Amino acid sequence: MKILHLYTTSGCHLCEEAEKLLKRLQASERIHWQPVEISDSDELIDRYGARIPVVKEQGSEQEIGWPFSLEELRCWVRKGY
Numbered sequence: 001m002k003i004l005h006l007y008t009t010s011g012c013h014l015c016e017e018a019e020k021l022l023k024r025l026q027a028s029e030r031i032h033w034q035p036v037e038i039s040d041s042d043e044l045i046d047r048y049g050a051r052i053p054v055v056k057e058q059g060s061e062q063e064i065g066w067p068f069s070l071e072e073l074r075c076w077v078r079k080g081y
Contacts, residue, residue, distance in 0.1 A: 001031065001032055002029075002030065002031045002032070002057055002077060003031075003032050003034075004033040004077075005055070006022060006053055006054075007036050007044065007052050007053060007054040007055075008052055008053055009038050010037070012052055014052070014053055014066050015052055017053075018068075019035070019053075021069075021073055022055070022073070025070060025073055028074075029074065029078070031077060033055070051065050051066070052066070054066070055068075055076075
């Protein structure tokens with residue numbers, strides 16, 4: 001099972017869209033995802049502040065940034081990047 005992190009922040013409507021896609025993907029793929037609030041860390045704000053939402057696999061440097069569709073997200077997860 002892949003563990004994914006959704007880098008997000010409160011009030012981000014694009015992040016809400018990414019969350020919906022991850023919930024749909026979770027119904028068909030062996031993934032678990034969790035949100036990571038970037039406003040809790042200056043480092044995360046510097047890295048992701050202008051790019052959220054971003055999905056990243058735990059333990060990997062591979063990530064997919066917005067915009068992405070459900071199918072693009074699915075391919076990203078299945079290919080292993």
